[in-house]
Amino acid sequence: MRLTGHASFASIRAARAAARRSGKKRRGIGTGAVLLLVSTLGACAVGPDYQFSAPLTPSHWANASDRKAPRLSRWWTRFNDRILDALMEEAVAGNLDVATAKAKIREARATYRQTFGSLFPTLTNSESATRSQTSVASSGTSSPAVGSLYQAGFDASWELDLFGANRRAVEAAAYGVDAAEENLQATLLTLVGDVASYYVQARGYQARIALARRTATSQEETAQITRNKFAAGSTSAVDVANATGQAASTRATIPTFETSYAEVVHSLSILLGKPPAALNERLAVVRPIPAPRLTVPAGIPADVLLNRPDVRLAERQYAQYTAKVGQAEAARYPSASLTGSISTSAAKTGDLGKSSSIGWSFGPTLTVPIFNAGQLEAAVAVAEAQRDQYFIAYKSAVLNALGDVENALVSLAKEKRRTQSLDLSASSYRQASSLSRSLYQSGAAGFLDVLTAERSAFSAEDALIQSRVLIATDYIALNKALGGGWNGAVDASKPEVVDANTGPHLASSGSR
Structure with a gap:
């Protein structure tokens, strides 16, 4: 359950009212003036009251015209890749950064409970038993006298928080819980983006490896034809x-691509909280590069204030x-507390209280x-x-978020246009390679x-694969920039540790 500043202040007011009611029943001589001051300043707090004010944002995106609200829920499912969907589930469950963020939430919630306790009185109990011996002189001789003393009592104290130092501390702790929860959401946003990006890169390297192998085989056949003609x-x-x-030069690119592929798969495994080689067999079967099926509406710039964790x-x-x-300001003002104790002592435990x-x-x-x-x-x-x-960090986060969206919009739009040109280029060079090879075999071309x-066809097709990877990566970046996590x-x-x-x-001395 998320704790907001408003909710926490309602709880604080209720707790203070209950404390004041109980205090009235125990009022003693000499405390009337202090309790009157508490009732007068019960809602008093110094320092600034936080007021949210949304920073100014542009009315529209410079690089997008679709103002529909972005569809950010489970955006990666639009790749229609079941393996990617499963990896997302496993990453959220096993990622170590997510586990750390969850621990920070538990810490923030415990800090809030601890701080909230400062608004209430404290009561402690103490019990003791003492056995003593003294010498008693009588008729020139001394004899020991042995006695026992049993004591029991209670001590109570209550800081009245006249100027709201404790209330400001509770307020800060409540905002700290909110911040820890948003930190988890930000970690999850980064995680799902990284999982999708690494997965796309892995499929891209598989495609480049396959292309290099096909091209090298074709070029080796051409080399054999050349040797026969020689x-x-x-x-x-x-x-x-x-x-x-x-x-040979084309085939030499394969180990480089295989190394990059292995590194990406290892990084993806670690994101899932697994050993680096855990996904080797699972991703060994070559699959197409994920391609988004739908465009991404960008909404309006003000949406990032709500969507970006x-x-x-x-x-x-x-x-x-x-x-x-306000907490620091309250320390400059007087502070008041009520303290009390009651104790009883007797020579026998059964006499305590009687x-x-x-x-x-x-x-x-x-x-x-x-x-x-x-x-x-x-x-x-x-x-x-x-x-x-x-x-300032808040204003910077807003500006960076706006910049991320604009950059992703431009990159995705321009890369789509680039892919169209590369697709035409690769198709043309494939045709030219096939024709030139046929003409060479018949002796009509050199x-x-x-x-x-052949060299141009390989370069064009490799560039086309990389462009398709970039389109998927830019699609991922745009969803992240809009706040899709x-x-x-x-x-x-x-x-994590029970x-x-x-x-x-x-x-015990523990293991060494």
């Missing part, structure tokens, strides 16, 4: 050398450090900062400077025409 005296040794060298994270951090300014001595104390304590050499003012200045840094056509349920309540035998037990 044996018949219809060509030169130079043509044989060129044909053999070109085939990194922007929401920066805004929550700005709110958190605004509350810390035939025993009972003592109690109750009263307020007021602390007023008089001279601290400017330390408290400096602390406020520090908090304000930190708040300004997070405000080997230079074959050499040039993981929108499924993620349980952040379960710890401790056992945490109660009282004999200490």
Whole structure:
């Protein structure tokens, strides 16, 4: 459950009201003035109150005309690749960065509960048993006197939080929970984008490896034809050398592509929280490069304020450090607390509370900062400077988000146009390579025409594969820029390490 500043303040007001009601029942002589001050300043808090104000954004994208709301939910499923869909599920469940982000949520929630407890009184119990011996002089002799003393009591204290220092701390902690949850969403956004990108790259390298093998085989056949023509005296040794060298040069690209493919698969496995070679067999079967079937509506620029978790994270951090300014400011004002204790002592445990001595104390304590050499003012200045840094970071996150979208829109649109040209280029060079080879075999063309056509065809087809990879990558980048991440349920309540035998037990030296 997400905690907001508004919800936390409602809880704080309810808790303070309950505390004031219980305090009235225990009112004693001399505390009336303090409790009157509490009732008067019960809602008092110093420092700035956080007010969200959306930064100005353009009314439309410079590189997109479709203002429909972007369809960001599970955007990777539009690749229609079941393997990719399964990898996404496994990545969310096993990724270590996601596990760290979930642990930070648990930390933030525990910090909130811990801070919220400062609004309530504390009560401690103490019990003791003392056995003593003294010497008693009588008629010139001394005899020991042995006695026992049993004591039990309670101590209570309550900081009245006159100027809202504790309430500001709780407010900051509540914003911290929000920030931790947005950090998880930002981590998930990065994760699904990286999984999709690595997967697309892996399929791209498979396609380039297959192309290089086909081309090398074809060029080796051409080299054999050239050797046969040389044996018949219809060509030169130079043509044989060129044909053999070109085939070997093409085949030499295969190990390079295989290395890059292995590195991408290893990186993808690690993203899933698995050993590097875990996906080798699973991805060994060659599949087409994923291609998006639908265009991506970009909506309006203001959408990124709601859809981008990194922007929401920066805004929550700005709110958190605004509350810390009030916390530092409250330290400059007087603080008051109520303390009380009650204890009983007796010579026998059965006499505690009956035939025993009972003592109690109750009263307020007021602390007023008089001279601290400017330390408290400096602390406020520090908090304000930190708040300004997070405000600037928030504005920067918005600008970067807008830039990411514009860049992705341009890249995707231009790459589509480039792919169209490369497709025509590759088709033409394939035709030229086939024709030149046929003419060479019949003796109607020279080997230079074959050499040039085969080299150009391989380069054009390889560039076309890379362009298709870039289209898929730009599609991924656009969805990430618009804020498309993981929108499924993620349980952040379960710890990674489950401790056992945490109660009282004999200490062990541990393994060495």
